Amino acid sequence: MTHQNFSNTLLAQDRDYLWQKVQQCTINQKQKTDPSPCNYVDLTNNFAIAYDHSVEYLLIPTVKVTGIEDSQIWNAANKPYYPSFWYFAWSNTPNYIGKSEEKLGLAVNSKYSRGQDQLHLHMSCIDKKVSLQLEQLAKAQKITTQWPDLEKPNFENPNHTNDKYRVKILSAFGPQVNPFRLVKDYIGSKYSIDEQSIALVRRNQKEFYILNSDGHTSKNNGHAEYLLDESCTTQQ
Secondary structure, three states, X not given: OOOOOHHHHHOOOOOOHHHHHHHHHHXXXXXXXXXXXXXXXXXXXXXXXXXXXXXXXXXXXXXXXXXXXXXXXXXXXXXXOXXXXXXXXXXXXXXXXXXXXXXXXXXXXXXXXXXOOOOOEEEEEEOHXXXXXXXXXXXXXXXXXXXXXXXXXXXXXXXXXXXXXXXEEEOOOOOOOOHHHHHHHHHOOOOOHHHOEEEEEEOOOOOEEEEEEOOOOOOXXXXXXXXXXXXXXXXX
16 A cells, blocks of 8 residues: 655645645545555544655644644643644654654644644654753753743754744653643743644653744744654664
């Protein structure tokens, strides 16, 4: 069985291209038990996984969710669309990327740094310089289990000057931990949710890092994907 490379979503002028493709995947799964052009479709939990490019996959909801600004994903009252999408993405990433969990990363870009209006979580490797610097700062207690002041990001991407993030340690992560909601609660009414980007990185057996950026911390307009190593060359 072959599956389509979704990388041309980045070039598509139609911002619903990804939504159209995931609908095809859902129909094929229901009618033929074949998720093509995706790799996998979970009809119970409303998500698909599709190959994007290089060493990267996407988790895409099979219900219409525009992106980080869509209240379905951070409002728990909106079940069944209140997602464990981050948990499902993390659980599946080792199988598709083929690396141990400490080498992996997930990212969602802001409304202003994405090319598609269907939510998609990028599943790939975390850049090794990023993971090493996160741990260095955590050991120096410059990253803790508390969010920093909104105006004082506590991490700068070593590969991109002025690409700054607010980071905290998650003591535990599972299906009931919703990074979308955590960031929404953190920024409150200070900034708009559609400006935000989020990344998730494993720290150790129990802990994770959650990173948040936007146009107020960075020149990247909330592009957390910059933290990833989508070829996995740094994580051999």
